[in-house]
Amino acid sequence: MKPWQWAILIAEAVLLVGVLGGLAWLLLFHLPTPVMQPQTVTQAEIAGSAPAPTGTPAPVPMALFTPLPTRTPQPTNTRVISRVALNQGAIDQIEQQVARVRGIRPRATVPTEFLTRAQMIDTVRKGYESDKQAVNSEIVLYRALGLIPAQAQVDSEAMIKIVAESIAGFYDPQDKRLYVVSDLENLGADEKMTLAHEYTHALQDQQFDLTRYQNRTQRQTTDLHLALSSVAEGDATTVMSFYLYGNTTQSEWNYLVYRASFSDRSLITATNISTRVNEISYFPYLQGAQFVVKLWLDGQGWAQVNHAYADPPPSTSIVLHPERYLTRYATPVPVPLPDLGPVLGKGFTPTIKADTLGEFITSVHLDEFLQDPERAAQAADGWEGDNFSLWQGPGDQQVFAWQIEWDVPRDVDEFLEAYSALLRKRVGAGLTVEREDVNLRWYSGSAGSGLIRRGRTGEQTLVLWGPDKATLERLLAYIK
Numbered sequence: 089m090k091p092w093q094w095a096i097l098i099a100e101a102v103l104l105v106g107v108l109g110g111l112a113w114l115l116l117f118h119l120p121t122p123v124m125q126p127q128t129v130t131q132a133e134i135a136g137s138a139p140a141p142t143g144t145p146a147p148v149p150m151a152l153f154t155p156l157p158t159r160t161p162q163p164t165n166t167r168v169i170s171r172v173a174l175n176q177g178a179i180d181q182i183e184q185q186v187a188r189v190r191g192i193r194p195r196a197t198v199p200t201e202f203l204t205r206a207q208m209i210d211t212v213r214k215g216y217e218s219d220k221q222a223v224n225s226e227i228v229l230y231r232a233l234g235l236i237p238a239q240a241q242v243d244s245e246a247m248i249k250i251v252a253e254s255i256a257g258f259y260d261p262q263d264k265r266l267y268v269v270s271d272l273e274n275l276g277a278d279e280k281m282t283l284a285h286e287y288t289h290a291l292q293d294q295q296f297d298l299t300r301y302q303n304r305t306q307r308q309t310t311d312l313h314l315a316l317s318s319v320a321e322g323d324a325t326t327v328m329s330f331y332l333y334g335n336t337t338q339s340e341w342n343y344l345v346y347r348a349s350f351s352d353r354s355l356i357t358a359t360n361i362s363t364r365v366n367e368i369s370y371f372p373y374l375q376g377a378q379f380v381v382k383l384w385l386d387g388q389g390w391a392q393v394n395h396a397y398a399d400p401p402p403s404t405s406i407v408l409h410p411e412r413y414l415t416r417y418a419t420p421v422p423v424p425l426p427d428l429g430p431v432l433g434k435g436f437t438p439t440i441k442a443d444t445l446g447e448f449i450t451s452v453h454l455d456e457f458l459q460d461p462e463r464a465a466q467a468a469d470g471w472e473g474d475n476f477s478l479w480q481g482p483g484d485q486q487v488f489a490w491q492i493e494w495d496v497p498r499d500v501d502e503f504l505e506a507y508s509a510l511l512r513k514r515v516g517a518g519l520t521v522e523r524e525d526v527n528l529r530w531y532s533g534s535a536g537s538g539l540i541r542r543g544r545t546g547e548q549t550l551v552l553w554g555p556d557k558a559t560l561e562r563l564l565a566y567i568k
Contacts, residue, residue, distance in 0.1 A: 171202045175275045182283045182331070189330045190291055190323075191390045198290040199265045200283075208269045209252040216248055228439045229310075232478050232488045232553065233453045234514055235362040238535065239484075242361065257282040259289040261298040266290055284331040288324035296397040304400065311404050311420070311446025314371050318407045319396045322376025326384065329377070364456050371448060375407050382410035404448035405471050420444065421473035421493045423548075428489055431566040432479055432559075436487060440478040445490070447471035457510040467506035470499025472547070481555070486536075488553040489563065497546050504529065504540055504549060511538040522557060532557050539564070 172179070179200055187194055203211070216223060230236045256278055257268040266286050270279050292298055298320065308316070379401070383392040392414075401407050402419045412418070425442065445453070447468045455464035476490035494500050508529040512519065515533030522530035522539070530539035537560050538553040550567060554560045 171273060172200055174273060178275050178280065179283060182280060183287050185335070186284050186287045186327060186331060187291060189334070190288060190327050192291045192295055194291060195294040196264070198259075198287065201265055201267050203267055203269045204271050205252070205269060208255055209249060212252040212255070213248050216244065216251075225439055228480065228486075229478060230361065230365065232486050233449075234456050235365050235453075238486075247361075257286050259286045259293070261289075261293045264290070264293070281328060281332065285324045285328040288327040289320065292320055292323065292397070295394075301397060301400075309444035309446075310449065311444040312402065314368070314404050314446065314448065315401045315407050317372035318376030318379055318404075319393075319400050320376075321372035322378070322380035322407075323393060325373045325377040326380045362456055364452050367452050368449065371404070371407075375404075375448070379407045379410045379413075383414070386414055403444075403471075404446040408447060409469075418472075420446075423473045423475040423491050423493050425475040425477060425489060425491050426567060428477060428479060428487065428563065428566070431562050432481070432487060436479040436481040436485075438477060439480050440476070442475055442477055444474050445476060446474070450474070450492075454506055454510060457513045458506065463506060467503045470495040470502070485555040486553070487555075487559060487563070488551070489567065490551040491543075491567075492549050492551070494547045494549070500542060500547060500549055504542060507540045507549070507551065511540065514538060530560070 183194070183198070227236060227242055231238060236242065255269055257266065259266050266283070268275075268279050268282055268286075270276070272279065275283070289298070301316070301320070304316065380393055380396075383396060384390065386392055387395075396413075401410075401413055405420075406413045406417070427441075429436070429438070450471060451461075451464045451468035454467055455461050458464055472493040472495050474490060474492040476488065479487040481487065492503070494503065508524075508531075511529065511531045514535060515531045515538060516535030518533050520532045522532055522537070524530070527542045528539060531537070536553060536555055537557045539551070539560055541550045541552075541564070543549055552560050552563050552567075554563065
């Protein structure tokens with residue numbers, strides 16, 4: 089393994105220290121569309137100007153890409169020299185190094201501002217209040233996937249604090265400013281790493297127009313949002329890792345490993361949300377970085393990565409398997425699913441009428457019950473497209489209908505077996521086998537009733553989850 093590849097692995101490990109907010113990804117600014125070709129420096133210039141190691145400690149890479157809806161202004165103070173002015177030399181140096189590593193000439197100066205940790209908590213709280221409906225919709229979806237217990241209450245205040253503590257900084261493509269969250273007077277290790285990550289986003293915005301990248305498609309599904317985010321976040325995480333390798337001494341590597349060893353993923357349990365939701369938060373950073381590195385190596389530099397802003401991966405499946413992006417690029421298959429309203433009746437209302445989970449969240453959903461990441465990933469591989477709807481009924485009843493298209497019949501077999509095992513665990517006490525044959529597996533219990541049916545086309549599966557057997561009988565007869 090090359091030294092810079094090891095640096096990426098270390099950066100990813102340390103990233104887990106900060107990204108503890110299971111719902112933090114909901115507050116990410118949805119990524120934008122490229123409108124211009126990047127103006128880059130040559131590979132020879134990059135190689136000739138690689139920064140030599142300095143004594144700068146490598147900070148914990150905790151950073152969100154985007155702004156939150158509302159921001160609390162900094163209070164005035166009696167400081168003779170502002171924190172920005174005090175650290176301007178270090179800021180300028182980091183920006184110069186990042187621009188050379190990324191191979192992009194800055195087109196404009198990016199102002200930097202500091203927020204205190206208390207201000208960040210207040211900002212997240214206000215952001216949550218202004219976007220509560222969207223956050224609550226995601227909570228309902230997590231319940232449907234079993235990532236939140238059916239009757240558990242989500243502690244919103246704990247969630248707000250975890251999200252706020254997870255944010256070390258962000259770049260705002262609307263006001264073109266970079267924000268660093270810190271209570272320190274001088275830039276520490278965390279702040280310097282954050283600047284490297286976030287300044288990369290500023291360069292992306294100047295060259296590719298992140299706001300338009302966000303609006304690339306009229307209908308952004310859950311899966312597409314994660315895939316689009318993976319380009320910009322994977323790009324920034326990779327540059328951050330290169331910066332880390334070029335500006336870190338051995339003692340500082342030891343410090344990073346020390347910090348990573350104290351990563352406490354259990355904090356999210358205060359919100360009653362499964363720790364596997366963290367994997368969704370990490371996806372654009374970790375899987376995105378692996379995707380970007382694959383493109384970087386294949387194109388011998390940044391050209392292929394730059395192209396990804398004009399032609400981004402259309403699904404998490406492509407991000408997970410970057411060789412498919414480079415060889416047999418394919419868009420997800422449209423999957424039909426009828427409106428369930430006529431059969432469910434007036435007592436049910438749609439929380440999500442139509443959306444796509446994608447290969448990655450499918451694997452997270454499976455792993456929550458199977459507790460076997462390898463089997464979950466294998467069962468989700470072969471995904472070609474999906475469509476689901478989610479309905480709420482009296483007494484917090486949920487109805488979840490999910491149709492998936494697969495590549496070949498073998499993929500259907502693998503998923504059917506894995507999902508059957510999931511349902512056996514999920515239905516709870518008093519397991520009753522309603523039907524179990526080669527085409528249909530149907531189980532009921534104290535927690536509800538669920539089934540998986542082999543599609544009539546040979547490459548489809550239908551998943552239904554509901555409060556009781558009678559509800560699923562009506563749905564099964566209705567969905568052809």
